[in-house]
Amino acid sequence: NAGVMQNPRHLVRRRGQEARLRCSPMKGHSHVYWYRQLPEEGLKFMVYLQKENIIDESGMPKERFSAEFPKEGPSILRIQQVVRGDSAAYFCASSGRGQDEQFFGPGTRLTVL
Amino acid sequence: SQQGEEDPQALSIQEGENATMNCSYKTSINNLQWYRQNSGRGLVHLILIRSNEREKHSGRLRVTLDTSKKSSSLLITASRAADTASYFCATVQTGANNLFFGTGTRLTVIP
Numbered sequence: 001n002a003g004v005m006q007n008p009r010h011l012v013r014r015r016g017q018e019a020r021l022r023c024s025p026m027k028g029h030s031h032v033y034w035y036r037q038l039p040e041e042g043l044k045f046m047v048y049l050q051k052e053n054i055i056d057e058s059g060m061p062k063e064r065f066s067a068e069f070p071k072e073g074p075s076i077l078r079i080q081q082v083v084r085g086d087s088a089a090y091f092c093a094s095s096g097r098g099q100d101e102q103f104f105g106p107g108t109r110l111t112v113l
Numbered sequence: 114s115q116q117g118e119e120d121p122q123a124l125s126i127q128e129g130e131n132a133t134m135n136c137s138y139k140t141s142i143n144n145l146q147w148y149r150q151n152s153g154r155g156l157v158h159l160i161l162i163r164s165n166e167r168e169k170h171s172g173r174l175r176v177t178l179d180t181s182k183k184s185s186s187l188l189i190t191a192s193r194a195a196d197t198a199s200y201f202c203a204t205v206q207t208g209a210n211n212l213f214f215g216t217g218t219r220l221t222v223i224p
Contacts, residue, residue, distance in 0.1 A: 098210035
């Protein structure tokens with residue numbers, strides 16, 4: 001049973017480009033969460049989705065960031081017009097039910113040049 | 114705002130010793146979870162303790178929860194060099210689903 005998959009593992013973008021981060025939850029999990037981790041810091045919640053619905057996006061910047069979890073396929077975190085401050089590790093987690101333990105993917109390390 | 118604060122920020126011990134890390138939080142919670150992160154890697158779930166539980170064990174790990182003091186502790190017994198990592202507590206607030214992470218404790222176990 002594969003765990004949470006994220007790709008790419010590393011992503012380099014120039015300022016102004018778009019970044020697309022993908023997350024496939026564990027089999028049978030329908031709850032997906034995205035977190036961001038800056039160097040030497042803890043993870044900060046961004047957005048919580050269930051299939052085709054955004055449940056809580058209170059941690060996500062209002063501009064340039066968007067997330068989706070379509071009926072088929074992985075969850076996507078999209079960052080438009082990236083800036084250097086977007087450089088971070090972005091982790092996806094999934095759970096079978098809300099408030100259950102969350103299983104994390106290996107993360108995508110985004111570097112903005 | 115961040116929910117948890119870990120103490121100490123960094124801890125260095127000799128192999129074989131016990132390591133204790135503490136976590137404090139601010140609001141009422143549904144559960145509290147401890148995670149481990151090796152440098153530059155993803156998070157590994159260690160243990161979940163619910164708000165109506167006071168203590169939980171898993172192998173060499175022992176977690177306590179005191180909801181009256183809004184605090185938790187993680188004890189790693191008989192530490193090994195491979196336990197070297199950062200340890201984070203994270204809470205699920207009552208009525209919410211996402212995790213609020215603490216700032217982490219960086220543990221170094223010296224062989």
